[in-house]
Amino acid sequence: MDPKNEQLAVFWCDLLRPILYSEISPEETNRYLKNLAQEPVVYPDGKCKKPSLSTLKRKLAAYRIGGFDALGRKKRNDQGKSRSVAEEIIKAAIAIKKEQPYRSDITINRILEEQFGTTIPRSTLYRHLKDAGATRLKLGVTTKPVRKRWTCENAHDMWVGDFEEGPYVMNGPDAVPTYLSAFIDCCSRYGVSARYYYRQNLDVLIDTLLRALATHGMPLGLYIDNAKVYHSNGLKAACYRTGIRLLYRKKGDPEGGGIIERLFRTIQERFEAEVRAGDILSLDELNHAFAAWLAQDYHKTRHTEIGTTPEEALHQGTRVTRRMDLNAFCTSFMQTVKRTVHATFSDIQLNKRYYKTDPRLRGDRVEVRYDPFSNQDTVQVYSLKGVYLAEGILHQRTAVDPAPPVKAPGKPEND
Template sequence: MPDGSRAKFSPSTIKKWFLNYKHGGFDTLIPKSRNDAGKSRNIDSNTEAKIHELKECFPYITGTLVYQKLVEEGYIKAAKTSLATVLRYIRENNLKRNQLVPLDRHAFEMEFANDCWQSDTSHGPIIRINGQKRHTFLITFIDDASRLILHGEFFFYDNAVNMQTVFKKAISKYGIPKKVFVDNGKTYKNDQLRLICASLGVSLIHAKPYSPESKGKIERSFRTIKDNWMNGINWNDYTSLEALNMDFIKYLNEKYTNSIHSSLGEAPRNRYLKDSERIKFISPGDLDNHFLHRVSRKVSNDATIRLNCIQFEVPAKYIGQKINVRYSPIDLDKAYIFDRDNKISYTIYPLKKVDNSKIKRNVIDYSKMNGGNKYV
């Protein structure tokens, strides 16, 4: 070959080249491009549509995971279509993460305090409790207009009940917001939170998946907390959540809340107080009722129901019926049966079997039934 390499060609190949040159000249020897250039022979139109659907729903999904889903759902066969084929299609169609067109975003800020709150969870420090290391999570609520941290608290678990606890404390101190802007995790996306917000008249808004930029204000507040306080503390000194939370509240009150915010040009507390006349508060009793969890339960034959694996005793007249029950997930000492008019019918308590064994039961006198015939 001209480059010094060696190659073998069959007589039929050389004959084809010769005939092409004889009839069409030199141009006929130039390799022709494929008629299906730019298209994959092993990826049909249905598979292409599925790839685009996956990348649209999950912009940051990896090509390897796309390939696995295509195989699992029967769009392609692993023996026929390789991972490299799918990765090449994603790359050539500008579907890679760094090839996606950025969303059109605009910086925003609410006009008044309590127009919108944001909430999120951040990883906290690891502290020792009775010699055992425990990971903590910081859940906070921040006001969009004033950047005021309405309430924040460390927990050992990032779950819906703890989030609702922080939400309730924030409302008790700073009133009811018009909107709440939260993430899509199960901590923030559940039926009980939707019912609580609907009961309070609060609009619950979830951020678009894989879009942390939309919650920039609360993400920036977490960074401030870590830079100005969390990263400069010796966490080995803490042996309880109570001590950790006490120091965090102290930091909020003495520094964060009263420090000049770079975007506002004033302290978050001062900005919040400018709209004090617009704040709508709620009484503690009503607030407790709004945050009760709402469930339906069918009463068993022994006149009991279960709430969070705890048996509650209900009036015998409800046996076999479906009743509406409300309860506090952090205080299961009692619960409430609500009637159709949304009013409390009965207060019920956990079942005490030993106490029930000492209660005298009402005995039915059959001799007084059916006209006095004692043989029924």
């Protein structure tokens, strides 16, 4: 799937996520889709418009049949059609809505059918209701979220991830800051993955997550900070492909974020305080000491919130280990660059390394795709139109390749 279609597929999954992740009951699905079709949304191309109910149902069916990769843009069959509605009927519809703000388009059209023998298309109806200030919001109908205690019944139901500033380390002759990236299991308070890095960005978050996935398998959900850097199409696509529910912390809402903030405070008080009291370490030394402390101290110490140690809670709370294909997960993070195949060495240069490819591609402008989280021994070579051409294999330039054989011209068909 090309980046543009993948961005569009993520867009549809974001709209349908309460249904995809069973956050609403099957009986409420149609109501949710109808409500979703009432309000304009911003599409990936920047246009703001209302998704039709038929489109939403078609996208939902496509996902259920073919998964994430089955989603894509399709032209509407009714595009360009219009329908005029009498002013008298529009005024009646507005009055019906104002009389009872909870009335849906179906109820309003049922009343119009009885009074006038006709109905108004949903998009037209809500456009006029919005212009007349006759929406639920404008009529004062609001709902407040119901607060629930943040907890999970089983281990690996939800992992919470975030960053925190760490101690300084030596990087050559310089003392530089570090950042702790961590994921904690919501049920057991077990640190499924935690390491110090020189920076805090999406690549570090994904590296920490991959380490957790490789060790503990796949969680049902992830809960991370709402910062813009984490709203990555690659991360969303990876989660949709594997069925991991991705949640972002709402601004000013601690909820599950308090769980990992408690972990960070414990690390600062019981580990980093001792690190800062001693000689400054290198990054490798810091991570080595931290891994030992995490395994021998934190995971084996009784946690007051759960009444047992994180290690015991993880063991007792693990009902199933959900193994996953990490290669499939990493597919969503493939990076794409354009390169020209060297005319002499039949290779491509990427990040100061050379990749040998098909000699027949000498001099061609190509698209190179690679996994930034792998050892990058190989890359994939595509045409600029997205057609797979060959594989690029890491090599050292030692000799010039012979030119590919030239096919002798045959006898012309028309002489």
